[in-house]
Amino acid sequence: MAEQQKPPTPQPAPQKTPMQRALPGLLIAGSLGGVGIVMVSLLSLAPPVDDGSGSLAAAQDQPTKVEVQNAGAFVLPATVGPGGKDVPLTPARLDAPPPLAAVPVVSPFTPVKTKTAKVKAQPIRIKIPKIKVNAPIGAVTMDAKGKLGTPPLTKPSQTGWYRGSPLPGELGSAIINGHVSTRKGPAVFDRLRELAKGDQIYVYRSDKKVTRYTVSGIEQASKTSFPTSRVYGNTNNSQLRLITCGGVFNQTAHSYTDNIVVYATLSKKKG
Template identity: 35%
Template sequence: MSAFEPDEAEWEARRRKRAPWGVIALVLLTGLALIRNGSGEFDAGPPQPAGAAAADSRTPGGIVVDAVPPLPYAVPERVRIPSIQVDAPVIPVGLDMEGWVDAPPPEDPNLAGWFTGAVSPGEKGTAVVVGHVDNAQGPAVFYGLGALKKGNHVEVARQDGKTAVFEIYGVEVFAKNDFPGDRVYASKGGAELRVITCGGGFSQQNGYDGNVVAFARLAEVR
């Protein structure tokens, strides 16, 4: 067992201690400091979401909320996004000492983090997966997140042997100093997923000024 793999009793204890979404949203209203070490110095920079990819909050992607029954709790092990060539292991992450959602170690560019303060991917509620956009060596796991389109899929392989397949219904970039925490994190009534990385403008002094957020809803279980 690695340092990132608590035993089942510890996972259950953590799950029961999860903060309510209202608290999480307040903690994270300014956004997620995912790429504190991101270079932002590559030729064109990461792709940014197109205006047409914005989520429709009234009827997200035309998907019925309860079309696929939610799954029970299970630790996620891997995330795949075929349309942007993502295939990465997932480790658990929590909040750091400053109240930000922590990020996977930046030294490994192909690593995603599941925020343990939320539900597991496939459970009823909103699960959150985060990852770096780049590091000092180049693009990282979610560099292409802003290029996702409505209808693309995110596949999350879980420890129970099931794969939760989510369909993208929106991709947007939000300023970190005006991050809509309630809109991004709050439960919509079914099993949802948010995949988040840094994006927007970049400066040497402050790094990336926004977060790219992919909104997705459970569409299939394999």
């Protein structure tokens, strides 16, 4: 730094008017307002994110930007909420992990390996006591565009297990979806949003094995920012994902704006 000069003899400071005293604060406030406008503009240019209809293999490890209306009005939580009575469901940040288990977990079933060609076990029924679900489980797959299928609308009481996901009770995240409603009225997962941390889900298999999962969290996420990695990503234990529609029904598109996702972890097994 340059050598400092001897300061001049201090003179009495002139009295400032109220406007002069307020001016620095006004300048700072104006600057922050300008920054806020710039930030809102940048967020409005954020790229769209995966809506869950693409290839499941496209799950990303890095967080993806979310375009949020009224930017700055709220911040997405870092974890999936527990849900509960009269608790609004909200989405978590896309880079947030699945919620922690509500109760101690048990080890998954070990897949049976045989040399003879046999029909593999299938999940056949799901029971959720809290919301009075006792429904058969069919199978769903992905179409050529990578979109996950759903049970037939003609069978509103049936759920669908994604055959590309693990068999319930085995290592990984088993995916089961179902309709929230059809033109005839409520469907199998009409009350799915009522589940909360600690609730129990039972899945029965064709090989007589029974799995009990305990809900660890639940969220409502926009289909324009579906949490692909959190739902379909690898896990180190046996987990279950239940998916249905939620939000506002778009009459033109004949679809809902959001998805309800329930996360659960294997807490008991039999067989």
